Every structure is written in C-alpha cells, then in structure tokens.
Amino acid sequence: MITLFGFPYSNYHNIVKHALMYKGVEFEERIAYPGTPELLAVNPLGKAPAMTTDAGTNLGESSVMVEYIEDAYSNNPLLPDDIEARAKVRQITKVSELYLELSARRLLPFAMTQSQPPKELCTEVQAVLDRGMGGLKKLAKFGPYLTGDTLTIADIYLRYALAIPKLVGPTMLQWNPLDAVEGLAEWDALMASSDISKKIDADQRANAEEFMAYVSGSMKK
Numbered sequence: 001m002i003t004l005f006g007f008p009y010s011n012y013h014n015i016v017k018h019a020l021m022y023k024g025v026e027f028e029e030r031i032a033y034p035g036t037p038e039l040l041a042v043n044p045l046g047k048a049p050a051m052t053t054d055a056g057t058n059l060g061e062s063s064v065m066v067e068y069i070e071d072a073y074s075n076n077p078l079l080p081d082d083i084e085a086r087a088k089v090r091q092i093t094k095v096s097e098l099y100l101e102l103s104a105r106r107l108l109p110f111a112m113t114q115s116q117p118p119k120e121l122c123t124e125v126q127a128v129l130d131r132g133m134g135g136l137k138k139l140a141k142f143g144p145y146l147t148g149d150t151l152t153i154a155d156i157y158l159r160y161a162l163a164i165p166k167l168v169g170p171t172m173l174q175w176n177p178l179d180a181v182e183g184l185a186e187w188d189a190l191m192a193s194s195d196i197s198k199k200i201d202a203d204q205r206a207n208a209e210e211f212m213a214y215v216s217g218s219m220k221k
C-alpha cells in the first residue's frame, strides 16, 4: 500500500492526497513535518509531501507523485488519452505551480509572522502572478473543468496552488486571485463542493493547531 508522508495543512500534501482519493487508491497517511528524520528518510530534501510506493520506491515532489499515481493506477483517469490533450493539462499544471503558487509563496513568511513585506517584493510577486493569471485566462476552458468536461491533474493542482495566492493576495497585495480570471471563482466553488475536497479541507482545519505549534517550534530553533 502507498504511504503518503506529510501533513494535512500543506497544500502540496493535499494535491497528492486528492489524486489518491479521486482514483480510489488505498493509502496510509503518515503525519510528518518538514526536516524531521521521518521525512528525510523518504525525501532527501526533507520537504512534505513524500510517498513510498507499493514497490517500496520513495518519491518526492507533488507533481512527480501525481504523475506516478496516474501511471500506476488506471482507474478514474486524471489525464486524457490523447497526447496533445495530456500536454495541455500539464501546461496548466506547470503554470499553476511556477507562476501562481511559487511566486505567492515568497510572501508566506510575512503572512506567518503577520508582518508587512517590502514594497519591491510585493511588486515583483504581483508581476509574476499577473503573468500566470494572464496565461490561465487563455488556457482555461471552464467547461466546467479547466480543460473541458472531465476533471484532470490540472484541476487538482490549481485548486491547491491557489491556496497561497488566496492567503496572501487580499492582505498583502490588495488583490483577490479569484477575480483575476472570469470563471475562476465559479470553478473554485465547484472544486470545493466535491466530497473529496470537503474531507481534505476538514482534515486541513483539524491539523491547523498542530501545524502552528510545529511552525513556532521550528522558528525558535
């Protein structure tokens, strides 16, 4: 059985968890925080999430894990058969990761400490977010899912990638990411309405206190 290491407060962890749940793959969720010996044993970077496959292979990087799950388990496909269409799904996934999640993540330390980031940093981050959103505007079909009538890896990835822009945007950039692309707010609500998303969001809320304790403990070190 697959073991998923990480913690439910993590948006990256939840990408992999959502894919496993959607595909109906049995897995054990083992709570592990970044940099701990348990996580370092399965991911040399010590980042969450990580995963041990049925065959005993240790994997890191959420996008790699999701692709592995798709390759290893054929039920409830998360990628289309057509290779051109598969590449378009991966393009949206990559845009979500590189331009929406990672750029906004630069403001996360300020959100955690409730401090104001430097203006220049906000300007830099906003420029990358605008570029990513500009790309999404052209790539997303909202039919109702990002590439048409079927949920794919891109939908799962964007849902959790958006968590960080949603967190830092309104307070630090006076910007709501859901207003940046027509149809995005409706898509976001649709994604949130699934039973899987509800379970993942509830698990995330339940992990908040423990995660905050981990953060304040690791900041004191």
Ligand SMILES: N[C@@H](CCC(=O)N[C@@H](CS)C(=O)NCC(=O)O)C(=O)O
Pocket (backbone or CB within 6 Å): 010, 011, 012, 013, 034, 035, 046, 047, 048, 049, 060, 061, 062, 063
């Ligand atoms: N590119 C990685 C990013 C994972 C990541 O940054 N996870 C965070 C938790 S949400 C983490 O482990 N942070 C601690 C660190 O960077 O040391 C992935 O896709 O899995």
